[in-house]
Amino acid sequence: MTNEADWIHMATSAVEIVGTAIIVVGAFGTLAAFLVGLIKGMTSRATLIADFRSGLGRSILLGLEFLVAADIINTVAVDPTIESLLVLAGIVLIRTFLSFSLEVEIDGRWPWQKGRSDDQAPRDAERGR
Template sequence: MGFEDLMEHVARGFEVIGVAVLVVGLVWSVVQALRLWRATSGRRAYQALRELFGGALLLGLEVLVAADLIRTVAVSPTLESVAVLGVIVLIRTFLSFSLQIEIDGVPPWRRALTSGATVMARAASRARSSSQ
């Protein structure tokens, strides 16, 4: 077994792990959403399902990108395969970016405005100004 064969197996292993992350993430998300649905409302369960499965999708995409990188760099580093990898990475980056906005509800450049630390600092500032 040569280096290229070994890297092909490694890339295939990453693909299997990526698909497993997606399948397990879906099952886990549905189970958690059903638990929440029984305990509270359907709306909260739906939000939990979206957030949990969105996180699993992001992780699965990252693992699949790693598989593509290994395959392109180690197995077949031709100009055409690098170009295809570039397009795949662009598409997956766009998907990841879109999913992250969908999960968080805000674009990354506005995330600091809604983070816990910023909200707490504003609340503390308001409390100080109202007590004076």
């Protein structure tokens, strides 16, 4: 018979697998969309690259959310030591930095800034964003 810690480890593993799958499927999906767009040639290369980078970044962000959730579950429910909490804090700090960096790369603004105005969009399109 399995104990509670075994169930938590299995749940954590499942969440980690989902997070990893999101990143992998998102990466290959955005790559496929990029290649199809490149072959069809219906949009500019700059737009295709911007869409590829945006899709890849969003996949990474979503996958990281799941991976951090798995780390939180594992740290809080299974091994709540000071060392594991410090490791978790480091992971969350790194993930937050990555999230902010990817958000700036994808949207061209900090997460706490309001959405772009309509007059900004044409200038961004010219720059390939």
